[in-house]
Amino acid sequence: MSRLARLRGTALVLPGVAWLVLFFVVPLAIIFVVSLGQRGALDRIDLSSPNLDNYARAFDPIFLPTFLNSLRYAAITTILSLAIGYPIAYWISRYGGRRKALLLILVMLPFWTSYLIRTYSWMIILRDNGVLNSLLQAVGLTHEPLILMNTDVSVILGMTYGFLPFAILPMFVSIDRLDSNLLAVGRDLYASGRGVFLHVTLPLTMPGIIAASLLTFIPAIGDFVTPDLLGGPQTTTIAKNIQELFLEGRDWPYGAALGFILMIVTLGGTLVALRTLRREVVGS
Amino acid sequence: MSRERNPLLTAFAIAVYAFLFAPVVVLIVFSFNSAKRGLAWKGFTLDWYPTLLSNDELLDALGVTLQVALVAVLLSTVLGSLLGLGLARIRFRGRAATETLLLVPMVTPEIVMGLSLLLFFLQLFDGRGSVAQLWVAHITFCISYVAVVVRARAANMNPALEEAARDLGASAWGAFRYVTLPLIAPAVLAGALLAFSLSIDDYVVTTFNAGVGSSTLPLYIYSKVKFGVTPEINAISTIVVAGTALAILAAWRLGAFRSEGRTVIDDDEGKPPR
Amino acid sequence: MTDRYDGSTIDLEKELVRYMVERKLSRRELLERIAAVGSAAALAPIIAACTTGGAASSSGASASAAAPSSAAPATASPSPTPVPSPEAELFIYNWTDYLAEDVIKSFEAKYKTKVTQSFFSNTDEAYAKLGDDGGGYDLSFPISVDVPSFIEKGAIVKLDKSLLPNIKNLGTEWANPGYDPGNTYSVPYMWWTTGVGYDSAKITDEPTSSKALWDPRWAKHISMLDDFQEVFGLALIQLGHSANTDDTGELDEALALLKEQKPLVRTYSTDTITTMTSEDVWIGHIWGADRFAIQEINENVLYYIPEEGGVKGSDTIAVFSGAPHPIAAHLFINHILDAENSATNTNLIYYMGPNAAAKEFIDPAILEDPTINPDQKIVDKLEELLNLEPALRDEYLKRWQELRA
Numbered sequence: 029m030s031r032l033a034r035l036r037g038t039a040l041v042l043p044g045v046a047w048l049v050l051f052f053v054v055p056l057a058i059i060f061v062v063s064l065g066q067r068g069a070l071d072r073i074d075l076s077s078p079n080l081d082n083y084a085r086a087f088d089p090i091f092l093p094t095f096l097n098s099l100r101y102a103a104i105t106t107i108l109s110l111a112i113g114y115p116i117a118y119w120i121s122r123y124g125g126r127r128k129a130l131l132l133i134l135v136m137l138p139f140w141t142s143y144l145i146r147t148y149s150w151m152i153i154l155r156d157n158g159v160l161n162s163l164l165q166a167v168g169l170t171h172e173p174l175i176l177m178n179t180d181v182s183v184i185l186g187m188t189y190g191f192l193p194f195a196i197l198p199m200f201v202s203i204d205r206l207d208s209n210l211l212a213v214g215r216d217l218y219a220s221g222r223g224v225f226l227h228v229t230l231p232l233t234m235p236g237i238i239a240a241s242l243l244t245f246i247p248a249i250g251d252f253v254t255p256d257l258l259g260g261p262q263t264t265t266i267a268k269n270i271q272e273l274f275l276e277g278r279d280w281p282y283g284a285a286l287g288f289i290l291m292i293v294t295l296g297g298t299l300v301a302l303r304t305l306r307r308e309v310v311g312s
Numbered sequence: 313m314s315r316e317r318n319p320l321l322t323a324f325a326i327a328v329y330a331f332l333f334a335p336v337v338v339l340i341v342f343s344f345n346s347a348k349r350g351l352a353w354k355g356f357t358l359d360w361y362p363t364l365l366s367n368d369e370l371l372d373a374l375g376v377t378l379q380v381a382l383v384a385v386l387l388s389t390v391l392g393s394l395l396g397l398g399l400a401r402i403r404f405r406g407r408a409a410t411e412t413l414l415l416v417p418m419v420t421p422e423i424v425m426g427l428s429l430l431l432f433f434l435q436l437f438d439g440r441g442s443v444a445q446l447w448v449a450h451i452t453f454c455i456s457y458v459a460v461v462v463r464a465r466a467a468n469m470n471p472a473l474e475e476a477a478r479d480l481g482a483s484a485w486g487a488f489r490y491v492t493l494p495l496i497a498p499a500v501l502a503g504a505l506l507a508f509s510l511s512i513d514d515y516v517v518t519t520f521n522a523g524v525g526s527s528t529l530p531l532y533i534y535s536k537v538k539f540g541v542t543p544e545i546n547a548i549s550t551i552v553v554a555g556t557a558l559a560i561l562a563a564w565r566l567g568a569f570r571s572e573g574r575t576v577i578d579d580d581e582g583k584p585p586r
Numbered sequence: 587m588t589d590r591y592d593g594s595t596i597d598l599e600k601e602l603v604r605y606m607v608e609r610k611l612s613r614r615e616l617l618e619r620i621a622a623v624g625s626a627a628a629l630a631p632i633i634a635a636c637t638t639g640g641a642a643s644s645s646g647a648s649a650s651a652a653a654p655s656s657a658a659p660a661t662a663s664p665s666p667t668p669v670p671s672p673e674a675e676l677f678i679y680n681w682t683d684y685l686a687e688d689v690i691k692s693f694e695a696k697y698k699t700k701v702t703q704s705f706f707s708n709t710d711e712a713y714a715k716l717g718d719d720g721g722g723y724d725l726s727f728p729i730s731v732d733v734p735s736f737i738e739k740g741a742i743v744k745l746d747k748s749l750l751p752n753i754k755n756l757g758t759e760w761a762n763p764g765y766d767p768g769n770t771y772s773v774p775y776m777w778w779t780t781g782v783g784y785d786s787a788k789i790t791d792e793p794t795s796s797k798a799l800w801d802p803r804w805a806k807h808i809s810m811l812d813d814f815q816e817v818f819g820l821a822l823i824q825l826g827h828s829a830n831t832d833d834t835g836e837l838d839e840a841l842a843l844l845k846e847q848k849p850l851v852r853t854y855s856t857d858t859i860t861t862m863t864s865e866d867v868w869i870g871h872i873w874g875a876d877r878f879a880i881q882e883i884n885e886n887v888l889y890y891i892p893e894e895g896g897v898k899g900s901d902t903i904a905v906f907s908g909a910p911h912p913i914a915a916h917l918f919i920n921h922i923l924d925a926e927n928s929a930t931n932t933n934l935i936y937y938m939g940p941n942a943a944a945k946e947f948i949d950p951a952i953l954e955d956p957t958i959n960p961d962q963k964i965v966d967k968l969e970e971l972l973n974l975e976p977a978l979r980d981e982y983l984k985r986w987q988e989l990r991a
Contacts, residue, residue, distance in 0.1 A: 036484075040398030041410055044391040044455055051452045052417055055428035058435065067976055070739050090984065093991040112328055119325040123318075129501060130564050134329065138336045139509040140556055141549035144533050148541055148860070149335035152342065152351045156866045159338065175806060177866055178853045192332065193509070194457075197502040201465040204498055239464035243457060243506075246418045253515070256812075261851045264990040271423050275710035276814060277983045278976070280427070287424040294419040299412065350863035350883040369703065430715070440722035441715070519711055523722055524677045527704050535682045535705030540859030540879055 063284035071278040082285035091269055091286070098265040101255065102248035105187040106195075109244045110237065112188070113195035117236070120196075121204040132200060135193050147186060147257050154182050154258075178260030186258040191248055195240040202236020203229075238305055242298065249294055266290055336553065343547040349540035360547040370548060372525075373532040376443060380528065381511040384450035389504045391451070392458025396503075397496060399459065400466035417456045422516035425453060430520040441523025449521045450511045457510060458503030465499030672914035678703045679712060679726040686934045689927045696921070699914045708856075716741065720906020724915040730900045731973045733765045733772050742771050742904040749916035752923035757942035766902070773919055776937035777900035779891055779960070779968060780816055783862055783877050784869040787886040796824045796892035798869055800843075805850040809861045809870035812854040814986035815971045816897060817844065820871060823895045823969065830972045834981055841985045848989065862887055874957055878936040889957050891964055898968035900940075 061075065063082055068074030120131045138146065153159045156173040164170045176182055206229065214228035230237075252267035270290065273283035343361075347354035364370060398404070399411055417425065429449050433439030473495070477487040493500075515530040522531060533545050678685075682705045690701050706712035709729060715721050718739050728736055736742045747753060753773065766772045782796060789804065799808055799820075810817050819829035821840035831837060855861050858872040863883040872880075877889040903922065905915040921927060928939045929947030936952060938959050945953065952958055974982060 037398050037401070037404035037407075040394045041404070044395035044459065045410055045413065047391055048413055048417065048452065048455060051429070051432075051448050052425075053413070055432035056416075056420070056424075058431045059424055059428040062431070070735060071976060090988050090991055094987075115321055116325055116328050119318075119321050123322070128498075130560070132498075132502065133505065133560055135332065136505045136509055137553060137557060137560075138332050140512060141336060141339055141553050142529060142533050142545060143513045143515070144530070144537070145339050145541065145545055145549050146335045148351070149338040149342070151860070151864065152338050153334065155351060155864050158351075175866075177864070189331070189335070192328075194506065197506055198461045198464045198499075201461060201499040201502050202467075205465060205469075205495070235464040235467035239460045242415070242418070242460055246415070250419070250421050257855075260853050261848050261990070264987075267421050267423075268990075269987055270421050272814075272983065272987065274423050274427065275708075275714055277979060278710070278713075279980070284424060284427075287421045290421060291416070291419045291424075295412070295415060298415060298419065347883055349859050349879055351860060352863060352865070352883060354883070369705075427714070434717075519706075520715060522704070524704060525702055531707075532682070532705060534707040537707055537857050537860075539681075539683045539876075540857065 059284050060288065063281050063288055065281045067279045067281055073280055082282045083289065085282065086286040086289050091266060094264050094269050095266040095290075097255070097263065098249050098251075098267065101183060101187055101251070101263075101265065102245050104184050105191055105248045106241055106245040108184070108188045109191050109195035110199075110240060113192055113240060114199055114237070117196050117199035117203050121200055121206075128204070132197065135196050139190075139193060143190075143253070144257075146189075147254065150182070150186055150189070150258060151177060154185070177258065178263075180263065182258040183255045183263050186254045187248055187251060190251075190254060191244045194243040194247070198239035198243060199233065199236040202233045202239070206232055234305070238302065242302075246294060246298060249290075339546050340550045340553075343543050343550045345543045345546075347543075349542055360543045361551075364544055364547050364551075367544065369527070370529075370532060370544070373527045373529045374548065374552070376446075376526055377512055377529040380443065380446045380450055381508055383447045384454050384511040385504050385507045387447075388451045388454035388507045389458050389500060392455040392503055392507075393462045393496065393500050395455065396459040396462030396464075396499070397466050397492070400463045401469060401471055414456050414459050417453055425449075426517040426520035429517065433521070441521055441526060443526045445521045445523070446518060446526060446528070449517050450514065453514070453517060454507035454510055457506045458500075461503040461506065462496055462499040465496050469495060672697045672699045672917050673911035674699060676701045676911050676914040676918055677722065677724045678918075679716070679720075679723040680705060681727065684727065684931075684935060685922075686927075686930045689922065689930055692927070693918055693921045697914065697917055699911075699917075701918075716906070719908030722908065722910065723906060724909040724911050725903060725905050725918065727775055727901045727903055728772070729973075730763065730765045730772075730774070730902050731970060733902055733904065735973055736904065737766070737771050740907055743907050743909070743912070744770055745773065745905065745919070746916055749913070750920045750923065752920045752925075755923050755925050755928070755941050755943035757940055760940035772902035772904040773923065774940040775901045775903050775922070776931070776935070776939050777898060778937055779874040779957070780811070780820070780897040780899070781872065781874055781889055781891040781957070782869065783858070783872040783880060783887050783889045785862075785865075785884065785886050786888050788868040793869070794890060794893045796820055796871075796894055799871060800847050800850065801869075802850060804869050806852050807866065807868040808847070808851050809858065809867040810847075810851055810854050811858070811871050811873075812856045814982055815974070816871065817854070817989075818982055818986065819897045819969070819971055820892075823892070823897070826894075829897055829969045830974065832978050837981055837985055841989060844989050854990065859883075875936045877957075891957065891960065891968070895967040895969060897971055898965070899970055 061078070062073055064078035064080065065073045065075040066077075066081070116135070120128055120135075124131045151158070154176040155161075156175065156177070158177075160176065161170070161173040164174070210228060210232065211224060214224040218224050218227055250267045252265045252271060255263040255265050256268060266286075267290075270283055270287050273279050273286060277283065342353070344356050344358065345353055346357040346359070395410070395414065399407065399414070426449075429445070429452070430441075433441075433445050439445050474487045474491050477491045478484070482490065512528075513530060514528075515534055518528050519531055519534075522528060529548070533541065536542065536545065676699050678701060680703050685703070690703075693699065694701055704723065706715075709732070712726070713728075713732070716723070716726065718741050720726070720741060728742075733742075750773070753769065756769070756774065760769070760774050762768055763774065782793070782799060784793060784798070786792075788807070789798070793801075798804075799810070801808075810820075815829075818837070818840050821843045822829050822831055822836060825836065825839055825843065827833070827836045827840070852867055853861060858870055858876050859879045861867045862870050862872060862876075862880045865884075872889070874889055874891075877887060880887045903919050905912055905919070909915050922931070923941065925941060925943035926947050928941035928944035931937075932939050932944065932952060933947075933949050936958060938952070956964075
């Protein structure tokens with residue numbers, strides 16, 4: 029590749045990189061410094077003897093169950109979002125015709141209401157005497173109300189609901205640019221629609237699936253409001269612990285250290301998964 | 313592959329749209345609930361809408377929310393699209409680092425990001441929270457989302473297309489405007505949509521970066537929870553949704569977005585059969 | 587009367603100040619010491635001494651990243667001598683619906699000052715933002731037990747009483763609260779209790795003990811507050827300990843008790859108005875004042891202060907050291923202390939205020955309600971949740987996170 033092309037690449041990414049360095053990396057560096065300090069008098073931050081004690085302290089087994097909760101919810105949410113989102117993205121792209129953009133906006137429209145009110149609406153639907161239980165009893169499927177609110181079911185439902193558009197949109201943009209000539213070739217090559225899908229469509233739309241997984245899994249790991257509002261006694265997540273250390277413990281250095289550990293674990297896992305996926309599935 | 317509509321798939325799609333809109337329907341219905349708070353239906357009233365119009369705090373918060381969202385969407389879409397495009401198409405030194413950099417804001421717990429910006433503005437600019445501080449914060453957490461989406465679209469994009477345009481005498485800008493941009497347009501739209509919904513719903517980062525007179529709707533609504541959410545909030549959500557829906561419908565009738573979904577390499581495949 | 591430290595003034599002040607300064611006592615140690623000598627009204631000069639210490643430590647911490655103001659002002663500096671012509675604006679940091687709209691409107695009309703309220707949804711977030719000088723706001727409503735640390739940090743200023751003639755309306759029992767003797771830095775606003783709410787249609791045997799929250803008959807229909815001090819406070823009081831115990835053995839006992847309860851709990855939530863009216867929860871650990879909003883939706887819900895004793899708390903109003911509009915802030919406090927305005931606020935939010943003169947304007951239903959305006963005998967059994975010293979707070983939080991994991 030020519031030097032000019034390289035320069036152009038740099039020019040494309042430069043403004044965004046500069047922005048992120050200034051308004052993300054620098055602030056993050058401040059918080060990193062904080063994580064090396066101790067909580068001092070009056071809950072101020074004492075940086076007189078910076079060390080890694082908070083990091084050592086943060087490897088506390090009490091955070092393991094909540095971390096596993098986060099991981100479990102994020103994994104299930106991602107799988108459900110992909111499984112529900114892909115067919116929808118495919119449907120919009122293939123059959124949306126001139127209404128594609130409109131259908132896409134319709135996917136997003138519910139999310140322009142307030143998060144909190146949407147979540148309260150789920151409570152109205154899911155509570156013991158709520159819309160869903162009334163329906164189930166009316167059609168005779170159940171006789172007693174099912175306990176849905178404040179369980180894993182309500183948390184996973186709420187999270188899947190919240191992250192579904194983050195899966196649908198990137199998969200749509202990827203499916204939508206499939207070259208139909210390729211599909212035609214695929215049809216000649218593999219007789220069945222299933223064969224075309226497995227051997228042509230799916231691999232070619234992998235970038236979209238990867239992007240969808242990223243946009244779902246990563247934020248889902250950090251979600252604590254949904255498990256908090258829709259969940260029960262067993263649904264605490266690691267992000268809630270971090271929040272508590274900062275705000276209720278008022279121990280910013282400790283909270284920051286636990287935050288950084290979570291970030292490194294998530295980032296490391298993501299990069300490894302990305303590399304594997306790109307090598308195995310997309311090929312190079 | 314069959315060119316006919318797949319009825320099973322269409323049924324599934326309708327079910328998913330129903331799922332997406334279920335809480336919105338409930339939300340709208342409960343904006344007419346006469347009970348002041350709570351999850352139970354008590355009776356029909358229209359009272360919450362006029363009340364709303366005299367609630368200055370709520371209307372101010374709505375104004376700030378929309379203003380911040382607009383700025384955040386515009387800037388993060390531009391910056392994020394360029395990043396996504398650069399990452400997808402061109403190999404350059406520091407590409408892996410840039411890619412990682414893009415992921416870090418997404419893995420950062422919201423409270424860490426919120427407090428880091430709070431400290432940053434306080435230490436460097438003596439910032440006490442302002443609308444401008446919210447612009448910066450929101451742009452920052454939106455960029456990655458836009459970039460990831462655009463990158464997914466531009467991945468595997470054939471650079472030969474743009475080169476061909478250049479060979480045919482197009483300027484660099486011309487090649488970008490007439491070849492690349494139409495190709496990534498759906499992703500840019502998708503990224504902007506995601507950025508908008510992230511911005512108008514953000515609570516944690518916003519709470520630490522808002523100041524006097526820059527309260528947003530989520531801050532207002534969350535603060536209400538101590539005394540239970542009132543149907544007034546449902547009413548304002550209803551107005552926002554109805555307003556956006558009408559605006560979109562009007563824009564669509566006028567012909568906006570109609571060609572957005574098509575790409576230069578698209579053929580009739582994407583159109584529904586007659 | 588909600589003040590635990592009240593007592594007659596004994597002239598041990600100087601002794602205590604010296605003790606403090608020489609031995610750098612923590613506030614808790616200090617309180618223990620005061621309790622030991624049987625007096626608690628002697629705090630003011632000690633807090634002044636603390637402030638000096640605080641200012642010193644703040645200059646030490648100004649290099650640190652989190653001291654939100656590099657210019658942490660010494661509170662010992664004399665309060666400004668403002669002239670009573672208020673600034674054109676006033677910035678209030680507050681809960682929503684905690685001040686009656688009419689009270690704000692009448693203030694704006696009277697002083698031609700525009701009031702801008704910003705809202706927070708929990709005090710922890712609010713405190714994180716306020717830093718050492720109020721973060722650009724003029725006044726807020728800190729919880730009484732947090733007032734000493736605000737004073738110590740230099741975050742709030744000595745009130746200019748010449749601007750607060752209405753302070754005379756305060757009941758005598760509020761004249762000298764332990765957290766801020768003489769109301770030097772703060773003025774009490776409202777006070778409340780924490781107890782148990784239950785749906786009397788579902789639970790008919792009129793519970794009186796907090797043990798009802800452990801009753802397996804209500805399994806999966808029990809809610810607890812999502813607040814570690816409140817939850818541990820309730821368990822500790824049930825066990826006969828102090829709600830602020832510093833005995834880790836007692837804390838472990840409380841944790842065991844709460845772990846026993848956990849399988850029965852439907853949710854831990856602070857939005858009790860929603861949970862208690864959802865019909866999913868029949869009995870819940872709630873803030874007393876919330877029950878009025880609950881009863882508007884479900885009149886069967888009743889509230890009681892557990893016979894073992896309960897938790898009480900109070901909010902104050904204070905002016906920040908960085909207040910851009912200190913005069914307007916003082917005048918606003920004075921406005922709130924007005925008897926009728928205070929009653930207007932109480933009638934809106936169902937919290938009892940400290941305003942004796944307001945009583946004639948308060949809805950009799952509120953005045954006569956034993957759960958809002960309880961008997962002195964019950965009040966005596968209530969305990970205030972203290973602002974725990976950091977190491978002790980960690981002990982609570984660690985156990986709370988273990989409970990919730």
